[in-house]
Amino acid sequence: MWAVARIGRRMPWYDQGGRFSGLKLATLLCLLAPAVWVLLQIPLELLEPRPVTLAIHATGLWAIRFLLLTLFVTPCRRIFLWPRVFILRRMLGLSVLAYALGHFCLFIVDKAFDLGVVANELVLRYYLTIGLLALFFLIALGVTSTDLALRRMGIRRWRRLHGLVYPALFLALVHFFMQSKLDVTQPTLLTGLALWLMLYRLVDRRFGRQRALGPVWLLSLTVATTALTALGEALYYHLAIGAPAILVLRANLSLGPAGWRPALIVTLSGLAVVIVATLRRLARHAARPMDGGLPQ
Ligand code: HEM
Structure with missing residues (x-):
């Protein structure tokens, strides 16, 4: 009985301390x-x-x-x-x-x-x-x-x-x-998101040792990743089918028949991270007790 309970606690919905999560x-x-x-x-x-x-x-x-x-x-x-x-x-x-x-x-x-x-x-x-x-x-x-x-x-x-x-x-x-045959929307999107994650690690290792990277860093990462994703996609289509790069880049600005382009989705994902990070910081700041008390 005890052994069964112990095995039960190893189920994936228990945490390391054996508590239900x-x-x-x-x-x-x-x-x-x-x-x-x-x-x-x-x-x-x-x-x-x-x-x-x-x-x-x-x-x-x-x-x-x-x-x-x-x-x-x-x-x-x-x-x-x-x-x-x-x-x-x-x-x-x-x-x-x-x-x-x-x-x-x-x-x-x-x-x-x-x-x-x-x-x-x-x-x-x-x-x-x-x-x-x-x-x-x-x-x-x-x-x-x-x-x-x-x-x-x-x-x-x-x-x-x-x-x-x-x-x-x-x-x-x-x-x-x-x-992928001609349409590389999905691999480009996932590569853009992977790029964000890799750049984050590089920058965090270099500048974020003491404190987590703040919203300005995260925004800069998002801008850089968006640019690389858009340029990468334009380059791919140019090399693969000779499509003019400017046309592919312009597709990022419209929600036309080609649908949301990968660079746009990377931007929105990065912005979502910036917004949540900012809200978390504000919440933590508000919860912190005031230093020094009231002026006399
Ligand atoms: C021995 C290992 C693998 C084999 C034999 C294999 C085989 C295949 C085959 C046959 C396809 C479809 C190709 C087509 O329809 O023309 C494919 C697509 C794909 N594979 Fe693999 N694969 C392997 C490993 C992996 C791994 C490790 C990953 C990811 C971690 C992966 C991710 C994908 C993805 C994302 C696609 C495309 C899906 C899509 O088009 O929506 N594959 N793979």
Whole structure:
């Protein structure tokens, strides 16, 4: 009975102290939702005519999205003065691995379980080889994400190994770009968000040691990332189909038939971070007791 209770406390909705966490449960449900939705769509025939291919796309896309979310935990903790968010990091990281493995398994299903064909394609198609390398990195991160692995490896070696998350992200994005045909809206958007996260880390390491980066820094990061995303997209279309760069750049200013462009979504996401960070600081400032008391 005692052992059952102990195992129960290891469920993902308990925190490290064995207390029930509503935050962890809500996050778990959100992480499961895309997989459940993909599974539901199959009997409902919403993925016809190529259910496996569409499921491959959905799982790959969610793997990268959750990877970015995992990398947002550290900024989130510092910028929003929210240390508790750290309890979600392992769960988020493992969800990336789960979706990436699901993605790979679906690829095997798509090849009718012919492992010879699978191996052949993994070697011959560069974008698949790159995806496989990203998957290896994610597996290395996943299997060493336990407390036991951390204790055995020691914090320094563990941290060095977990630096693999950056090459994994890079390779996953390259894999995404390479398999996209002409429309690179999604990979450009996710690359823009990844750029924000990387720039944040660089700037925070250099200037934010004592205190978290303030709203002015965050705004500057957002402006820089927006510019790089817009220029990157224009350059891609120019090189790929010879589209005039100015036309692609101008599309960022209109909400025309091409829909919201990646640079615009990066701007809005960055601004949302600035606004929440500012509100958090104001709230903390207001809650702080006044120094010095009233003048005599
Ligand atoms: C052995 C490893 C992998 C294999 C065999 C593989 C295979 C594939 C295949 C067959 C496609 C669809 C290509 C097409 O329809 O033309 C694809 C797309 C994709 N993959 Fe992978 N992949 C692997 C690893 C990964 C990993 C590790 C990630 C992310 C962490 C990832 C993310 C994606 C994304 C985002 C897409 C595009 C989804 C979309 O178009 O909406 N893949 N992959």
